[in-house]
Amino acid sequence: MKKSDNTIKNSYILQEITETLENNDQNISNNIINNIDEIIKNSKIEQETLSNLLISRIIIYKKNITKLDKIILQKLKDKSVDNIKQKLDIAFNNKMNELTKSTSLNIDYTILQKLLIQQNFQKADQLTQKYLCELSNINKKNNRNWLYFTDIQLIPKEDLFTIDLLWKIYSNNKFGISIQKKVWIMNNKNWDKFLDKIGWTQKGVIKRYPNDFIWKIDAPTGHLPLFNQLRGNQVLYHLFKYTSW
Known part of the structure; x- marks a missing residue:
């Protein structure tokens, strides 16, 4: 044939x-x-x-x-x-069964899946930030397109789990929020060491978006998705604290 x-x-x-x-x-x-x-x-x-x-x-x-x-x-x-x-x-x-399905906002993540399959990590990162803002409902309150640490608790855990899991699946456990959390814990929750380890800083200075970041699979473990560290570590800290997986 x-x-x-x-x-x-x-x-x-x-x-x-x-x-x-x-x-x-x-x-x-x-x-x-x-x-x-x-x-x-x-x-x-x-x-x-x-x-x-x-x-x-x-x-x-x-x-x-x-x-x-x-x-x-x-x-x-x-x-x-x-x-x-x-x-x-x-x-x-995974621990999917431990999460409450009734909290999901039923966002369709197939576009994110396709971008990750294609390893179009920059667009996947941008879409991830958009999803998180939608999930925290801040778009309906104002025109802000970034998260405050107080927004984190508004994100349904099931959706956060799904986004994180898709990043892990299509990076072979290299990218994702829970991967970043593991790197943070492995570095004794020291933010300077953590940010250097995942490649967000150079000589202690936050890299410039987007050109200084690596949008390929050979980026450091935990490099993606990005969060705006220019506003400090509070958002990421509360995100790590909020995730139970």
Whole structure:
């Protein structure tokens, strides 16, 4: 079979899988199982597509986990390449069930997911700041587009968890608020050491936005997402204090 024929066939298989998931169909045919095995075995692109589909459904859209979700997840963990296994481990070995879903404002994070998949970290960072402002409701109160430390407690924890988790998934645990918190704790909560370690300062001076920051995956651990340290450390401190994961 030609490569183009394989691509068309895989597209049909993925469409069938998606429809079965959306319909929450418990009657899963052997044909679907065999097709899942085939595309996972033969194509890294389809492995990526299936893993991103699960992340979108379960983490972003908060869909109930179906029998087929579990089957796909297990098969991906068993047969996919290492970086996809790591992504799935980060995504689904978490404390999501400890958070209250009723507090979510139901923001659609698929655009953030796509930017992170593309490693367009600068736009993902800008969108993250926009989301946090929306979640704290400050846009409705005034035209301010940055956070005060008093705004942090207004952000629903589930949404904050989702944003953080997406950053961790698509950076292989290198970026994210909880990653920054770990670096801060590892440096004995010393702000000067912490800011130097994550690459936000140079010789004790805050770097200039955006050109002095690194928008690539090889940035220091915890480098992204950014917060405006020109207003001090209070916002980040209260964010670390607020996160329980």
